[in-house]
Amino acid sequence: GAVVSQHPSWVICKSGTSVKIECRSLDFQATTMFWYRQFPKQSLMLMATSNEGSKATYEQGVEKDKFLINHASLTLSTLTVTSAHPEDSSFYICSARELGAETQYFGPGTRLLVL
Amino acid sequence: AQSVTQLDSQVPVFEEAPVELRCNYSSSVSVYLFWYVQYPNQGLQLLLKYLSGSTLVKGINGFEAEFNKSQTSFHLRKPSVHISDTAEYFCAAQTGANNLFFGTGTRLTVIP
Numbered sequence: 317g318a319v320v321s322q323h324p325s326w327v328i329c330k331s332g333t334s335v336k337i338e339c340r341s342l343d344f345q346a347t348t349m350f351w352y353r354q355f356p357k358q359s360l361m362l363m364a365t366s367n368e369g370s371k372a373t374y375e376q377g378v379e380k381d382k383f384l385i386n387h388a389s390l391t392l393s394t395l396t397v398t399s400a401h402p403e404d405s406s407f408y409i410c411s412a413r414e415l416g417a418e419t420q421y422f423g424p425g426t427r428l429l430v431l
Numbered sequence: 432a433q434s435v436t437q438l439d440s441q442v443p444v445f446e447e448a449p450v451e452l453r454c455n456y457s458s459s460v461s462v463y464l465f466w467y468v469q470y471p472n473q474g475l476q477l478l479l480k481y482l483s484g485s486t487l488v489k490g491i492n493g494f495e496a497e498f499n500k501s502q503t504s505f506h507l508r509k510p511s512v513h514i515s516d517t518a519e520y521f522c523a524a525q526t527g528a529n530n531l532f533f534g535t536g537t538r539l540t541v542i543p
Contacts, residue, residue, distance in 0.1 A: 322474070350530070359521065359533045360475075409474050418463050418482055420531060422475040 319343055320412050322423035329400055330431055337395045337426045339410030346412030349393040350420060351385060354407040366393055400430045433458045435524050437534035444512055445542050452507040452537045454496075454522030462524045464505040465531070466496055469519040478520075481505060492516070517541045 319342040329335050339349060347368050352360040364380075366372040366387035374380045382404075384396040393412075397404055407427050411420040436455045444450045456462060463482050467475040479490025486498040496507045505522060522534040 320474075359535045362530055365530060407472075411475075418525065419465070419477065419480060421477065422467070424474040425472070427472065 318419075318421040320346075320410065320421050320423040322410055322426050324426060325424060326427040326429075328429045328431065331401050332399055335397045335400055335428060337397075337408055337410075337428075339393045339395070339412065339423050341391045341412040341421075344412075344414050345390040346393070347390065347415040348413045349387055350411045350413075351383070351393075351395050352409045352411070354409060354425075356407075360409060363395075397428065400428070402430045404428065405430045433462070433524055433526060433532045435522050435532050435534040437522055437537050439537050440535065441538045441540065443540045443542055446514055447511045449510050450508065450512050450516075450539065452520050452522075452539065454505045454507065454534060456503055456505065456522075456524045458503075458524060458526060460526050462526050464496075464498060465523045465525070466490065466494070466505075466507050467521045467523060468492075469521065469536075471518075475521065478507070512539070512541045514541050514543060 321340045323338045349366050351363045354360050363378045364372045364374045366385050368387050368390050372385035387393040407425050409425040411422045413420045434457045438453050465480045466478040468478050469475050478494050479488045481488045481498045489495045494509050520537045523531045525531045
């Protein structure tokens with residue numbers, strides 16, 4: 317149980333285009349989903365927290381207009397990187413948590429390369 | 432404020448030897464503690480967690496960790512490592528239903 321999937325697993329795009337990443341909880345209802353960014357050989361940096369049906373809460377320094385998060389259902393959250401630039405290239409990981417639970421379950425990550 | 436410290440950025444160890452990966456945390460309130468493992472180009476997999484109760488927690492793949500409140504530590508141990516244990520290990524802390532705070536990670540390399 318507690319499986320989280322992400323799609324796509326990797327994406328290459330041109331500078332200026334937008335990229336959407338999906339995060340799904342496959343066997344549980346995720347009332348809260350988290351989006352992280354990880355640079356090479358570094359730890360995970362929390363970007364934002366989203367509760368189903370509510371606006372996402374962004375961490376300090378994360379541009380909400382650039383990283384659009386939608387959590388419209390209990391099993392799906394999406395992260396859209398708008399007008400991507402090479403500095404947005406990174407490994408993006410989502411996690412999901414059930415209502416009242418303490419544990420986050422992580423997706424396999426999406427590697428984004430912006431040329 | 433919460434913080435998690437993993438003092439060892441890299442730990443090389445020979446196959447079948449024991450290993451300990453250190454984790455210390457700071458928090459003014461009770462915390463939940465987690466260890467996650469990350470294999471190359473993959474997400475994080477939960478190894479084990481401490482929420483309450485017994486301070487010795489057993490996880491998957493033969494790993495265990497001990498919560499020590501007086502030393503604010505949650506070190507991860509395995510009595511005999513395998514090549515397949517080579518990965519990045521992250522310690523994390525959480526207060527209640529709040530967010531996870533991650534340490535900077537420890538790269539475990541098992542040498543044949």
